[in-house]
Amino acid sequence: MRTTIGYTVESIGYVVGAQGLVSFASQAFFGTEWGWMHKVVDLPSTAYLxxxxxxxxxxxxxxxxxxxxxxxKAA
Incomplete structure (x- = not known):
């Protein structure tokens, strides 16, 4: 069970982390909105870090x- 929970939390972390980095990079360097995070919340670019x-x-x-x-478990 721990293995399943660990993989699930880790997978969610990869998605959230990637979206945070993509949103930061798009706002800070290109002035546009990439990814789907900007559709959920409207934050300044540093908050995406x-x-x-x-x-x-x-x-x-x-x-x-x-x-x-x-x-x-002890039997």
């Missing part, structure tokens, strides 16, 4: 959840 950090935290949390050894 925070969203990318949340994505990174989800990735790290998912990997740690996936790699923790499971305790065996």
């Amino acid at each position: 925070g969203i990318a950090a949340v994505g990174l935290a989800l990735i790290v949390g998912g990997v740690k959840t996936r790699k923790t050894p499971q305790r065996q």
Whole structure:
């Protein structure tokens, strides 16, 4: 079960982090809107770096959840 949860959290982290980076880069360097984050929230470009950090935290949390050894139940 931990493995499934770890992969799920990690996958969500990749999507959120990528969208945060794409939204930041598009606003900061090109002055346009890329991705789908701008359709959900309207934030300044630096706030999208925070969203990318949340994505990174989800990735790290998912990997740690996936790699923790499971305790065996005593019979």
